Every structure is written in structure tokens, then in C-alpha cells.
Amino acid sequence: MHQSILVFRNFRYLKWAAAVIALSVVLYWFHEPAVGIPNGGTWLGYALGGFGAILIGWLMWFGIRKRRYGGGGAPVEDWLSAHVYLGLALIFVATLHTGFQFGWNVHTVAYVLMMIVIVSGVFGMFAYLRVPELMTNNRRGTTLVQMMHEISDLDAACREAALALGDEINQIVLAAAQNTRIGGGVVRQLSGDDPACPTRDANSTVRHLADHAPPGQAEGFRVLLGLLARKEELLARARRDVRYKAILDIWLYFHVPLSFALLGALIAHIVAVFFYW
Amino acid sequence: MQERVTVAIVGSGPAGLSAAGRAAASGVSHVLLEQRDHISDTIYKYQKGKLVMATPDVLPLRSELTFKLGAREDVLGTWGKQISDLKVNVRFNSEVTAISGEKGDFTLKLSDGTTLAAEYVVFAIGLQGNIRLLGVPGQERDWVQYQLDDPDEYSDETIVVVGAGDAGIENALALTKQNNVVILNRGGEFARIKQGNLTAITTAIEKNQLECIYSATTVRVDDDGIAVKTPEGETKVKCDRIIARLGALPPRKFVEACGINFPSSDPSSLPELSAQYESNVPGLYVIGALAGYPLIKQAMNQGYEVVEYIQGNQLKPADEPLLEQKFAKIPGNRTVSEVLAYIQESIPLLSGLTTLQLREFMLDSEVHAPRGGDIIFERNDYTNSFYSIVDGGVNIQIDADDENKIVALGQGTFFGEMGLLSGRRRTATVMANTPSLLIETPRRSMIKLVNSVESVKRVMDEVAVGRQIQTYIAPNIPLADLEDLIHTIRVEKFDQGEVLFHEGDEGDCLYLIQRGSVTVSREIGGKEAVISYVPAGNYVGEMALVSNAPRSATIRAAVAVEALRLDGVPFRALMTRNEAVRQAIEMRYRGRVLENIETTEQPEAGGLIQFLVDQGLGEATDVLLIDEALCVRCDNCEKACAETHQGTSRLNREAGPTYQTIHVPTSCRHCEHPHCMVDCPPDALRRNANGEVYITDSCIGCGNCERNCPYGVIHMAAKPPNKPGLLQWLLLGRGPGPGQAVTGKWGPDSKKASGGPKKAVKCDMCKDVKGGPACVRACPTGAALRVEPSEFFKVVSQGL
Incomplete structure (x- = not known):
């Protein structure tokens, strides 16, 4: 019904980016430096470098633009689509600017930082394309908060079901209710799982005990196991939800700070070029 | 001996206070009757510190009492001081239970058993109504309350909520967060409440978040709790607070019992009053919110004016300068009352209005004086005001593709009623065809008028029906040709979810949706599946009429719907008589058949439509x-x-x-x-x-x-x-x-965080x-x- 930012406006910004890339490549192809091999110091080198620097500044301006809510101008969707394609075009512009000359110096640091930023952006783009649908399917029309409420209702029901089943079961169920966690540190969030999940432990212990339960308690165990299984399934879904949200967010923790690092390195690169030539 | 006064004023809200203040100031013997032990109960119950607004700013205040924007406490404090300075004769705790007699000699029966004689009675009782009390001993204790402003104010209390209506349930649920709540239900189950509340309360009871005592009647309130009778006998529920939500008796009932007429049963209809606020019962006056003036300033002005009128003084209403200003555009330098008379004479629709209604109507309305060729509104605008032509005329462009197809309207007619009825975009562009004088009335005032004046409703309905047929079904056909069809048309109302007709029914009529929208559904694989959605301004039911077959689908109201029911016999006759109509209907028929096939092939689309309709x-x-x-x-x-x-x-x-x-x-x-x-x-x-x-x-x-x-x-x-x-x-x-x-x-500095x-x-x-x-x-x-x-x-x- 409506389209992703990549197809947006019938690939308008892909066409722009393609034009930038084509122009850079063609110029580079026919460019004969007056002295030596192609590098940043020729007229084309300065042109590509200047354009690349402006492009970086413009790409970073996106962070400001998306937080400026009033007023006219192009919608953020236009900006993001252009940000993605022109960001990718920057690979060509900057690489041709270097003339393929790399070394252990501040210039190459700027280049490498730029590439890491672009790669993190590519990751983000894939996350944005893929994860929303997974997240929606996983939620099945509810929200994380509703899942949490349901889990806490199940906890109460489990404890009630456990009352007639003896102290050991009660303690296991209580521990499962009190110690089960959703989310946590970055790694835990991204894994979408808790290897030591108290509810899972409780479920397997109770299942084991159920096999040796006196016949009078069979029905009680059946009810409790049903509740625990339902809770485990919900926990898995809630953790998956947290995982998806973490994937949608995590790359920005690299993309944005490294952009600022890139900006610093870029300034150092420009200053170095002009003062120590 | 029975007390005797010239004016008895019932209710001490802004209107009543102002009336009593004027009576006291001009030495008229009076009594101000208030059923509570304080003045202005509605404002008294505003939450603490709430600002009371003094709008509209342009309206001058005419009262012995002052009023300006301020906190609830300040406003009430000022009034309290002013009425004691004026030596107003107030009787608190005096509810009027019945009124008998006639102008010059009314007898008012009060709740304490005493009676009172008055020559005139002014009703200023507002719209809040009389809140039903528990009706048992101890009901006046200060921890028995009849409303709940902020549930978060209370914590760790045991609270008994009496009354299992929507208000009681909402209060009880809100209080369970921080308190121990018991709800008393007079019945054995929850009946007549919103579906959402029913689900919420049953879940809460199941989860033991609150306790419900069924079939419970209250017996008395003791020092430490409430005595309750249940089928098992009398028990005592200990509690810290009782909140009784037993509803209110609408004030209109009481006023009607005194003989005052309301033109229709619609809740928004207003009592019939003269220009001097006198009702159809001579000597009985109605002012303030109950008379249709919900703003404090209006009510205070009327309090002042009504006492002047009772004394026989002629007085220009306080809104006179506003009307003068509004009429300044009208050529001829006429006075306000001359202009009003002229308007009423020119526009038959407004002839049934009382002077008071007409003044109110004009206060809300705008006067426009367009030149010939000026556009009044354009097709697809979303305005929903209503226009009456006092002078001149307009051209209506009925065809979007051909701006030369026009219908002309002249003096005394009206237009814009279709947007008002359907709530949808304008269906035509309208422009003045000569220098004209138009009145533009906002939607709300028009609705109020339609519900209050029977003649307005009748004329509006008649004209609107004909115009809708012309617009949506039979363009270019003169009304005369449609007469036998129009005579058979009935306006039918359907609640949300109600069925207009079922699949398989005999098809004997066509429905033109005038307001709201409907879904079209068919039985597919044993389940009712929605196949399309039809908004206002369209008709349904033509398939059965064209094909002479039973209904091919079920039509259900997606929201509250008003539809014109067009009888099949005269409609078929019209189709035979008129080739253009027949072709248009058949074209629509073929389109529908195609559409039905398309949507039946993709059930997920129907599911989505159903879902979105369910979401309102x-x-x-x-x-x-x-x-x-x-x-x-x-x-x-x-x-x-x-x-x-x-x-x-x-x-x-x-x-x-x-x-x-x-x-x-x-x-x-x-x-x-x-x-x-x-x-x-x-x-x-x-x-x-x-x-x-x-x-x-x-x-x-x-x-x-x-x-x-x-x-x-x-x-x-x-x-x-x-x-x-x-x-x-x-x-x-x-x-x-x-x-x-x-x-x-x-955040703001907490010390001044007002x-x-x-x-x-x-x-x-x-x-x-x-x-x-x-x-x-x-x-x-x-x-x-x-x-x-x-x-x-x-x-x-x-x-x-």
C-alpha cells in the first residue's frame, strides 16, 4: 500500500546518487594529473574532497532536521531517503578523492571512520526494512506493556494453582514470579533470551515433579503446567520484542557518535592539509 | 402565617443570585431558594482552585454582582459577600418539590414541609439536576459524598461505592489502585452499563481487586460504616468513606411538571419562552442554562433583566450593542428590532421563532453582504454552517464538470443544509448572483434551533429531502416530477450496528444515506464478511429493485445512521418515466456487481474494512x-x-x-x-x-x-x-x-507550580x-x- 524509503518517490534520490557517482567516476577516468598519480591535491582531488566534506556536513544536518518540527520544506521521509542514497554515494566520492592512497595517518583515519559510519548506516537501513514487520507479527496486536500485564496475571494465577501442591512447588513458582527478568544489559537485550530463565527452570522442575505426583494432585499439576507454558511462551515473545527494539536502536549508538568522531577527524584532515602541505 | 413574596427565585447559581441581587437592590420582596447549604452548587463542586472563565469578553455584564475571571473560591467568596451586603433573602436547604397556583398567587411547596406564596416564580435551576441521595438515616455525614473529583486524592482507605451505574463503576475502578473498595449493586448483576465498563468491572471482581455485594440495599449510615440488607440478612460494612453515585433527576422533569412546555423530547430542545423569559405558564420565568444560556455572564444578565421585566420595566437586552454592531452592514440605518422584524418577514423558515430565539439566533450568526459574483463557499469545502437569504439571491453550481449548470435561489430561501445533515464536504459551489444579504448560522445554533422549533424542523426536512433526491439520484429533474416519490419518503434512524436490510430479504425500497455510513456484507462460507463501505450521500438497495431479486447483501449501520427510505413502487415508476435516472441507477448497479466480485475475491480487504469500522x-x-x-x-x-x-x-x-x-x-x-x-x-x-x-x-x-x-x-x-x-x-x-x-x-518551580x-x-x-x-x-x-x-x-x- 505504501512503500519503503528506498523506493520512495520512484527512486528519486537513487537517481541523484547515481548521477553523483557517475559524474565522479567519469571525471576520475578521464582525469590526467599534471604531476604524478591521482590524489587529493589535484584540481579534481580538491573538487571531490570539497564536495565530500559538504556532503558529510549535509548528511549530519539530518540529525538537526529531523528534530525541527515546525515549518515547511521537504518532509523527513525525503530527507531520510536522500540521506541513505547520498550517504552511499559518499563512498565513491571519498574513495576517488583519495586516489587510492592510504597510509597510517590522520587522513586515512578520517576515511576509515567515514566507512564505519556508512557501514553502520547500511546495517540500520536493513534493520529498518526488516525488523518492523517482524516486530508487528511477534506482538500479535498487543503491546509490550499489555504482555507484561498478562505475565503478571499469569504469575498470580500460577501462585494460586501452586497453593495445593506443597511447599517445594510453591517456592519454585514464587521464585519464578520474583526472579524472572525481561531485558537487562545490551547483550541480554540483543540475544532475546535468558539462558538462566527462572520460569523455564520452574517449568522443567515442575514437569519432572508432576511425573512423580500422587494421583490426587494430577489435575492441579496439569493446570499449573498449562499456566507456566503459557507464561514461557509470552516471555519468549516479550524478549523477542525487546530484542527487535534493541536492533532498531543499537546501530544509532555507533552511527551518531562515530559521525562526530568523523567530523573531528575531517577537520583535522583539512587543517593538516592546508597548514602542513 | 405563610410567608408571601413578590418573586420567588429557585436556584442560587449565577442567574438566581443575580436576579435576587437585583430584586434586593430595587426593593422587591423576594426569596432565593437553594436546596443545598451553600450558593451555586455547580461552581461549588468545581475542583479546588479551578479558574472560572468570564467569556464572552465582548458581552457587557449587567448585574448587581461583579464577575471576572478568577479562581472558584474567589468568585464564590465575592458573591457571598455581595449578596449579604445587598441583604438578599436566601433560604438554604430549601428544595422546591411542587408549584401550584397561577400568576399573582403561586404556592411553592418546600421539602421541609412548609409552603410559600409568591406572585412570580423564576426558575434558575441550571442543568445539574438534583443528585439522588442515599435516602437513609446518616446520609448527611461528611464522609458520605456524592461525587469524586480526583480518585488519587485517597489512599489506604476502605471505600464503599453505592450504585452500579457507569459513574459508580468508573469511580470504584479508579479507587482500587490505592484503596480497598466495596461496590454495592442493588441488582443481581450489572445491567444497562457500557460494554467497556462491564468487562472492566467483571475482570476486577474476578481478580479480587474489589468486592461486590449484589442485591444490596442500604439501610443506614453508622459512625463506622454502612448497614446493608442483602437476601442473606443485614450486614455491616465498615468503611472510611462512602461514595454514592445514584444519578440525578434531570431538572427538566420538574419544570415540565410545573406545566412548562418543551417542543420536543430531544435533550437539546429548550423551553418555549417569550422575549422576557416568561414561559407558556404566565408568571413562571426560566433563565440561565436551562433556558439554553450556558455561560455565566449570560445567566447573570438574564437574572437582572427578568426582575426588571417582572417590575414592568422595559429594558433593552444586554446584547443589544452586539446586535447593533452585527447589523451595521445592513443598509438603511434601521434599529435592531426593525432589522429583526425584517429578517423574520423575509425568511419564512424563521417566522415561527420567538423574539428571544431570533435574537439568540442572530447573536450566533454572521451577516454577510456579498456582491454579485462573490463565492459564498466552494464544493468540497468542509464548512457546515447554514445560510438564509434575506435579500438578493444565489446561484448553485450543481455539476462539478459544468459550471453553467446552475440552480438559482431567491429571497427567503436557504442553503447549506446538506453539509449540516451529512457532516460531509459541500456538494456544490454557491455564489451570489446579485448584491445580497445573507445570514450564516453555525452548525450548533442551527441544530439547537431545529430541535427547539417544530416548524423549522418540518420545513428543513421537506426541502432537504427534495434537494437530496435531486443531488444524489435525479439531477436536472424538477421537484414537481418527483412529488409522488417525495411524498412516500420517510426518514429512518438506525443505531450503530443495526441492520437496514438483510441479505435474502424482499427488496421493496431504496435507502439514501443522509447521515453516517453503512457497511455492505454478504454471507461467505457461513460467515458474514464485509465487502464494502458506503458513506453518506450514496444510496443502497438499488440492486434488488433493478433485478427484481431478493437482497444480495446485508446493510449495517457503521455509525448512527439517518437514511431516507424511498418506496420501491414510485421509484420504479420514476425509472420508467425518466431515462436518465434509469441509466444512472443501472450504471451504479453494474459497478456494484463488479465491486462485489472484486472484494469477494480478497477477503482480507473485507477484514480490514470491518476492523477499521469497528474502530469508529x-x-x-x-x-x-x-x-x-x-x-x-x-x-x-x-x-x-x-x-x-x-x-x-x-x-x-x-x-x-x-x-x-x-x-x-x-x-x-x-x-x-x-x-x-x-x-x-x-x-x-x-x-x-x-x-x-x-x-x-x-x-x-x-x-x-x-x-x-x-x-x-x-x-x-x-x-x-x-x-x-x-x-x-x-x-x-x-x-x-x-x-x-x-x-x-x-519543571516549573514547585513553589509557584500553580x-x-x-x-x-x-x-x-x-x-x-x-x-x-x-x-x-x-x-x-x-x-x-x-x-x-x-x-x-x-x-x-x-x-x-
Whole structure:
């Protein structure tokens, strides 16, 4: 019904980016430096470098633009689509600017930082394309908060079901209710799982005990196991939800700070070029 | 001996106080009867510190009492002092239970058993009604209360809620968060309550969040609790507080019992009054909110005026200068009453109005004097005002493709009623054909008038029916040719979910949807599946008439619907007589057949339509949807909303249901007939030409719209303090970031945190922001989209 930012406006910004890339490549192809091999110091080198620097500044301006809510101008969707394609075009512009000359110096640091930023952006783009649908399917029309409420209702029901089943079961169920966690540190969030999940432990212990339960308690165990299984399934879904949200967010923790690092390195690169030539 | 006065004033709200103040000041013997032990109970019950607004600013105040914007306490304090200075004769705790007699000799029976004689009686009892008390000994204890302002005020108490209606249940549920709650239900189950409340209360009882005692009647209130009789015998429920929500007796009942006529049973209809506020019973006067004047200033002016009229003094109403100003455009230098007489003489529709109604009508209306050729409104505008032609005439362009096809209307006629009825866009462009004089009346005033004056309703209905037939079914056919059809037409009303006709029924008529919208569904695989959606301005039922077969589908009201029922016999006759009509209907028929096949082939589209209709989109004109397959959950839409609207977001992205990947967030739908507009005292809710429903600055913060909105998209908020700029936040970390509330360490100084007055806020579709809705513009992935449901449903049925 409506389209992703990549197809947006019938690939308008892909066409722009393609034009930038084509122009850079063609110029580079026919460019004969007056002295030596192609590098940043020729007229084309300065042109590509200047354009690349402006492009970086413009790409970073996106962070400001998306937080400026009033007023006219192009919608953020236009900006993001252009940000993605022109960001990718920057690979060509900057690489041709270097003339393929790399070394252990501040210039190459700027280049490498730029590439890491672009790669993190590519990751983000894939996350944005893929994860929303997974997240929606996983939620099945509810929200994380509703899942949490349901889990806490199940906890109460489990404890009630456990009352007639003896102290050991009660303690296991209580521990499962009190110690089960959703989310946590970055790694835990991204894994979408808790290897030591108290509810899972409780479920397997109770299942084991159920096999040796006196016949009078069979029905009680059946009810409790049903509740625990339902809770485990919900926990898995809630953790998956947290995982998806973490994937949608995590790359920005690299993309944005490294952009600022890139900006610093870029300034150092420009200053170095002009003062120590 | 029985006390005898000239004027008995019932009710000590602003109107009653002002009347009593004037009576005292001019030495008229009087009594002010108040059923409570304090004045102005409605204002008295406002929450602490609530600002009482003094709108409209332009209306001069005419009263012995003063009134200006201020906190509830100050307003009541000032009035209390002023009435004692004026030596007003007030009798508290005096409820009037019956009135008998006639002008010059009325007898008022009071609740304490005494009687009182009065020559004139003024009703100033407002609309709150008499709250039903427990009716058992001990009901007056101070921990027995009859309303609940803020449930969070109470914690760790045992609270008994008496009454299992919606109000009682809502209070009980809100109190369970911090208290131990027992609800008393007189019946054996919960009946006659909203579905949502029923689910919530049964779940809460199942989860032991609160206790419910069924079949319980209260016996008495003791020092430490309440005695209750149940089928098992009498028990005592110990508690710290009792909240009784037993409803109120509407004041209208009492007034009607005194012989005062209301023209219709519609709740918005007003009593018939003379220009001097006298009812059909001579000597009985009605002023204030009950008479249709909900604002304090209007009520106070009427209190003053009514006492003057009773004394036989002629007095120009306080609104005279306003009308003078309004009529300044009218050539000929006539006085206000001359102009009013001229208007009434020129426009037959208004001839049945009393002078008072006409004045009120003109106060709300605008006078326009267009030159020939000036456009009044254009096709597809979203305005819904109503126009009457005092002088001159207009041309209506009925055909969108041919601007030469026109219908001319002359002096005394009216137009614009179709938008009023359907709540939809204008169906034609209208322009003045000669220098004219027009009256433009806002929707609310017109609805009030239609419900209050029978003759207006009749004329409106008759003309509207004919025009709708001409517009939607039989263009270019003179009304005379349609007469035998029009005579058989009935307006039928259907509640949401009600069926107009079933699949397989005999087809004996056609329905033209005048208001609301319907879904078309068929039985597919044993289940009813929705196949399409039909909005107002269209007809259904033509298939059976054309094909002579039983109904091929079920038509169900998506929201409250008003439809014109066109009888099959005269309609078939019209089709035989008129080739153009027959062709148009047959074309529609073929289109429907095709559409039915298309949608039957994609059941998921029908599912989506059904889902959206269930979410109330059937009455929406513009709704925010989120495609969750694209939404990256960044909440930039909410932040954008908050930033463009003084820091408060009017939308909640995550809340709200989802079907497949279509999510309906909690945000305004700009309904065709907005529920929020129904009861707005200052008429602050408006709709502009593009369809946005918004709130003007005249909002008095009463909260009616918040309560009336079924979708929970209006809330009350004070204007937050200013924030530092974006770059300051980005570079220096100053202040809260975009979309974050100004609270916590950035919040206002708690010592002076009185906050401004709280006013209603809602989505205004960013009508004042360049480029349109900020939520949509700020969405980086294009997941947020605003759609017009009727257009969207068309897209859906043609395939996603």
C-alpha cells in the first residue's frame, strides 16, 4: 500500500546518487594529473574532497532536521531517503578523492571512520526494512506493556494453582514470579533470551515433579503446567520484542557518535592539509 | 402565617443570585431558594482552585454582582459577600418539590414541609439536576459524598461505592489502585452499563481487586460504616468513606411538571419562552442554562433583566450593542428590532421563532453582504454552517464538470443544509448572483434551533429531502416530477450496528444515506464478511429493485445512521418515466456487481474494512494510520506533535489496536458529527474549511469535550513553560529534548507550580503549521499517513 524509503518517490534520490557517482567516476577516468598519480591535491582531488566534506556536513544536518518540527520544506521521509542514497554515494566520492592512497595517518583515519559510519548506516537501513514487520507479527496486536500485564496475571494465577501442591512447588513458582527478568544489559537485550530463565527452570522442575505426583494432585499439576507454558511462551515473545527494539536502536549508538568522531577527524584532515602541505 | 413574596427565585447559581441581587437592590420582596447549604452548587463542586472563565469578553455584564475571571473560591467568596451586603433573602436547604397556583398567587411547596406564596416564580435551576441521595438515616455525614473529583486524592482507605451505574463503576475502578473498595449493586448483576465498563468491572471482581455485594440495599449510615440488607440478612460494612453515585433527576422533569412546555423530547430542545423569559405558564420565568444560556455572564444578565421585566420595566437586552454592531452592514440605518422584524418577514423558515430565539439566533450568526459574483463557499469545502437569504439571491453550481449548470435561489430561501445533515464536504459551489444579504448560522445554533422549533424542523426536512433526491439520484429533474416519490419518503434512524436490510430479504425500497455510513456484507462460507463501505450521500438497495431479486447483501449501520427510505413502487415508476435516472441507477448497479466480485475475491480487504469500522472510522473524516511494516518505533511523530503543540502530544502512537500491519493510534479522527462539539458552553470547538476540528481560545476548560469524546483523544492541559532551543539542547545539554515534557529538574518551580488554567487540547491537524500535519511530516519512513476513510476504503476494496 505504501512503500519503503528506498523506493520512495520512484527512486528519486537513487537517481541523484547515481548521477553523483557517475559524474565522479567519469571525471576520475578521464582525469590526467599534471604531476604524478591521482590524489587529493589535484584540481579534481580538491573538487571531490570539497564536495565530500559538504556532503558529510549535509548528511549530519539530518540529525538537526529531523528534530525541527515546525515549518515547511521537504518532509523527513525525503530527507531520510536522500540521506541513505547520498550517504552511499559518499563512498565513491571519498574513495576517488583519495586516489587510492592510504597510509597510517590522520587522513586515512578520517576515511576509515567515514566507512564505519556508512557501514553502520547500511546495517540500520536493513534493520529498518526488516525488523518492523517482524516486530508487528511477534506482538500479535498487543503491546509490550499489555504482555507484561498478562505475565503478571499469569504469575498470580500460577501462585494460586501452586497453593495445593506443597511447599517445594510453591517456592519454585514464587521464585519464578520474583526472579524472572525481561531485558537487562545490551547483550541480554540483543540475544532475546535468558539462558538462566527462572520460569523455564520452574517449568522443567515442575514437569519432572508432576511425573512423580500422587494421583490426587494430577489435575492441579496439569493446570499449573498449562499456566507456566503459557507464561514461557509470552516471555519468549516479550524478549523477542525487546530484542527487535534493541536492533532498531543499537546501530544509532555507533552511527551518531562515530559521525562526530568523523567530523573531528575531517577537520583535522583539512587543517593538516592546508597548514602542513 | 405563610410567608408571601413578590418573586420567588429557585436556584442560587449565577442567574438566581443575580436576579435576587437585583430584586434586593430595587426593593422587591423576594426569596432565593437553594436546596443545598451553600450558593451555586455547580461552581461549588468545581475542583479546588479551578479558574472560572468570564467569556464572552465582548458581552457587557449587567448585574448587581461583579464577575471576572478568577479562581472558584474567589468568585464564590465575592458573591457571598455581595449578596449579604445587598441583604438578599436566601433560604438554604430549601428544595422546591411542587408549584401550584397561577400568576399573582403561586404556592411553592418546600421539602421541609412548609409552603410559600409568591406572585412570580423564576426558575434558575441550571442543568445539574438534583443528585439522588442515599435516602437513609446518616446520609448527611461528611464522609458520605456524592461525587469524586480526583480518585488519587485517597489512599489506604476502605471505600464503599453505592450504585452500579457507569459513574459508580468508573469511580470504584479508579479507587482500587490505592484503596480497598466495596461496590454495592442493588441488582443481581450489572445491567444497562457500557460494554467497556462491564468487562472492566467483571475482570476486577474476578481478580479480587474489589468486592461486590449484589442485591444490596442500604439501610443506614453508622459512625463506622454502612448497614446493608442483602437476601442473606443485614450486614455491616465498615468503611472510611462512602461514595454514592445514584444519578440525578434531570431538572427538566420538574419544570415540565410545573406545566412548562418543551417542543420536543430531544435533550437539546429548550423551553418555549417569550422575549422576557416568561414561559407558556404566565408568571413562571426560566433563565440561565436551562433556558439554553450556558455561560455565566449570560445567566447573570438574564437574572437582572427578568426582575426588571417582572417590575414592568422595559429594558433593552444586554446584547443589544452586539446586535447593533452585527447589523451595521445592513443598509438603511434601521434599529435592531426593525432589522429583526425584517429578517423574520423575509425568511419564512424563521417566522415561527420567538423574539428571544431570533435574537439568540442572530447573536450566533454572521451577516454577510456579498456582491454579485462573490463565492459564498466552494464544493468540497468542509464548512457546515447554514445560510438564509434575506435579500438578493444565489446561484448553485450543481455539476462539478459544468459550471453553467446552475440552480438559482431567491429571497427567503436557504442553503447549506446538506453539509449540516451529512457532516460531509459541500456538494456544490454557491455564489451570489446579485448584491445580497445573507445570514450564516453555525452548525450548533442551527441544530439547537431545529430541535427547539417544530416548524423549522418540518420545513428543513421537506426541502432537504427534495434537494437530496435531486443531488444524489435525479439531477436536472424538477421537484414537481418527483412529488409522488417525495411524498412516500420517510426518514429512518438506525443505531450503530443495526441492520437496514438483510441479505435474502424482499427488496421493496431504496435507502439514501443522509447521515453516517453503512457497511455492505454478504454471507461467505457461513460467515458474514464485509465487502464494502458506503458513506453518506450514496444510496443502497438499488440492486434488488433493478433485478427484481431478493437482497444480495446485508446493510449495517457503521455509525448512527439517518437514511431516507424511498418506496420501491414510485421509484420504479420514476425509472420508467425518466431515462436518465434509469441509466444512472443501472450504471451504479453494474459497478456494484463488479465491486462485489472484486472484494469477494480478497477477503482480507473485507477484514480490514470491518476492523477499521469497528474502530469508529466510519464516522471519521481524517484519521492517522500507521503502517507497522514501516514503523521503526522512533516516536518522532509524538515528539513532532508535542513540539508543534506547546509541549503536549495529542497522539499516542503505541496505544490503539492493530490489524494485519495497520495500526490505529489514539488520535483525533475529526468525526463527521464531532461528539466533542455536542456540549461546549462557549462553542469553542470549530471545524474549518479543510475539515479540521479544533479548539479556539475561548475554551473555558470545563472538560465536557474530554468526557464526550468516545475515542479518548482530548485531554486537559495547562500551557507548559518555554524550553531552550534545539541547538542549546544538542550542544550544551540544556533543558529537556524534543518531545520531552518540561518536568523533573527542568519543571516549573514547585513553589509557584500553580500552572496556568487547564484547557482542552486536541489534534488540530497542524492547521497553522506550514506543510501540514507534523506527525506525518516527521515520520522518517513514511509509516504515518493521514487518510480520509471513505477514500481509503475504496483503495482497500480495490486491493492493498
